[in-house]
Amino acid sequence: MDRDKILLTPGPLTTSLRTKLAMLRDWGSWDADFNAVTARLRASLLAIVDGTDSHVVVPLQGSGTFSVEAAVNTLVPRDGHVLVLDNGAYCKRAARLTTMMGRRCTTLAFDEAEPVSPEALAVQLQQDASITHVVLIHCETGAGVLNPLQQVADVCERQGKGLIIDAMSSFGALDIDARKVRFDALIAASGKCLEGVPGMGFVFIRKAILEACAGNSTSLALDLHDQHVYMEKTTQWRFTPPTHVVVALAEAIRQFEEEGGRPARLARYQANCEVLVQGMAALGFKPFLDPAVQAPIIVTFHAPSDPNYQFKAFYEAAKRHGFVLYPGKLTQIETFRVGCIGAIGPNEMRQAVQAVGQAMREIGITSMTPGPHAA
Numbered sequence: 001m002d003r004d005k006i007l008l009t010p011g012p013l014t015t016s017l018r019t020k021l022a023m024l025r026d027w028g029s030w031d032a033d034f035n036a037v038t039a040r041l042r043a044s045l046l047a048i049v050d051g052t053d054s055h056v057v058v059p060l061q062g063s064g065t066f067s068v069e070a071a072v073n074t075l076v077p078r079d080g081h082v083l084v085l086d087n088g089a090y091c092k093r094a095a096r097l098t099t100m101m102g103r104r105c106t107t108l109a110f111d112e113a114e115p116v117s118p119e120a121l122a123v124q125l126q127q128d129a130s131i132t133h134v135v136l137i138h139c140e141t142g143a144g145v146l147n148p149l150q151q152v153a154d155v156c157e158r159q160g161k162g163l164i165i166d167a168m169s170s171f172g173a174l175d176i177d178a179r180k181v182r183f184d185a186l187i188a189a190s191g192k193c194l195e196g197v198p199g200m201g202f203v204f205i206r207k208a209i210l211e212a213c214a215g216n217s218t219s220l221a222l223d224l225h226d227q228h229v230y231m232e233k234t235t236q237w238r239f240t241p242p243t244h245v246v247v248a249l250a251e252a253i254r255q256f257e258e259e260g261g262r263p264a265r266l267a268r269y270q271a272n273c274e275v276l277v278q279g280m281a282a283l284g285f286k287p288f289l290d291p292a293v294q295a296p297i298i299v300t301f302h303a304p305s306d307p308n309y310q311f312k313a314f315y316e317a318a319k320r321h322g323f324v325l326y327p328g329k330l331t332q333i334e335t336f337r338v339g340c341i342g343a344i345g346p347n348e349m350r351q352a353v354q355a356v357g358q359a360m361r362e363i364g365i366t367s368m369t370p371g372p373h374a375a
């Protein structure tokens with residue numbers, strides 16, 4: 001087959017031809033044309049969250065995690081205390097990097113099949129006045145759970161705590177309005193719902209707290225305050241920018257706007273998710289999450305309990321049919337994940353379901369019935 005394999009993962013994602021073609025030129029990092037691209041990109045990112053008046057956006061080289069680490073390191077004073085609301089793998093990663101940046105870190109644990117609880121957060125904040133910042137993962141990509149952004153933000157605002165949101169897999173698709181949701185920092189990246197290529201993240205920082213961030217960072221390369229000051233002064237990135245990634249993201253955002261912006265992106269991902277879940281149900285697969293807490297970003301399915309089932313063989317068979325799937329990230333149960341995001345629509349999702357059915361037959365699985373855990 002001569003089309004690229006479709007990536008049904010949480011990133012990198014399938015990108016459009018236009019986005020790929022945007023990378024066929026070389027740009028100088030000091031060049032005014034390139035710096036104008038960066039400036040336009042920053043303005044359009046701010047517009048997507050309605051944050052033009054309240055926030056700045058600071059781009060950063062690297063994968064999304066680099067920007068999460070930079071946000072924590074830039075926002076949280078060295079004697080600060082971070083509470084991470086933990087219902088999955090990306091939450092655990094955020095807690096780990098917070099500790100490694102030398103900040104005091106506490107986690108509040110929840111079931112990975114459930115959203116985090118704003119009520120439990122309120123209780124914890126009342127019990128421990130030393131907490132300065134809360135970290136929330138908006139869509140926990142590990143299982144695919146949608147967390148209650150507005151309610152968590154409201155609790156933090158009422159109790160006067162800083163809020164750092166990892167919106168990596170939701171930004172650009174799910175509704176985030178900086179005029180309604182109060183946050184100090186919100187992090188996303190090029191290669192997720194904006195459908196750019198991976199290689200840069202960006203952090204929205206509330207203007208009111210920006211000044212106070214000077215000198216917090218224990219890292220030169222991850223200092224977002226310094227990156228921002230330098231960029232404002234010179235229009236340039238502080239260190240070598242990922243030029244091809246930047247121009248590809250600018251082109252991806254042009255297509256995002258042509259498609260109808262965030263609501264249109266969400267509608268397409270919801271359609272993808274519905275086609276996927278219905279098609280998989282017809283094959284006999286059961287999603288891990290209750291539909292009420294499922295974000296239309298990535299779906300975790302129970303693996304068949306058949307002893308012939310092995311993810312690796314299944315993965316290879318699906319790949320031969322043109323679809324790249326993703327392993328599960330749950331600690332207790334055997335699962336696999338299928339992403340709904342990227343430059344794909346319901347047609348590709350129907351083909352993906354067909355490929356899953358064929359792949360299962362090829363590896364000798366006839367019953368998709370999950371193990372007793374899923375009952």
Ligand SMILES: *Cc1c(COP(=O)(O)O)cnc(C)c1O
Pocket residue numbers: 010011063064065066068090137139140141166167168169189
């Ligand atoms: C993709 C993602 C990240 C970033 O992961 P990288 O591998 O560093 O790109 C962080 N948080 C969430 C919730 C994600 O989905």
